[in-house]
Amino acid sequence: MKDDLISFKKLLEKNGYKFTMGKRIVLKTILDSKTHLNVKEIYERIKEYQIGLATVYRAIKVFNKLGIVKEININGISYYEMKIFSGKPLHIHFKCFKCNSIIDLDSQSLNFDYLKLNKKVEEENNIVIYDSNIMFEGLCSKCREELKCQDQQNLEE
């Protein structure tokens, strides 16, 4: 087993779960993905391994419970991304109204400001933050460009 999977194995076993082949493959799929995936998309990607949809659901449920993955709700559908050991820090999300894409806003300086914001909220309210979900919504750059082109066309017509 590769090093990066051993930490997950330990965490699962510590909490009384077996790190089955199904869980391993589901986890690898999320780890290797550059985008946020929903259960169906994960299932589609690993169908060749004969892993059923129910297994994917169960694995995700466990990962979510243990804080391994982060759940992002978009139009009533849950999408998942790695939360720990992913090398990716806490980040802000952006959702495009038009194409529904979810973009990670994770430049270094933004992440730094985000951490600062978390700290500030903790200090001012005397609380501890375990997780946070900030989602900006609007138009992504691609859709903005498309709209601009359309406007241009409308003007010329």
Ligand SMILES: [Zn+2]
């Ligand atoms: Zn868009």
Ligand SMILES: [Zn+2]
């Ligand atoms: Zn993300």
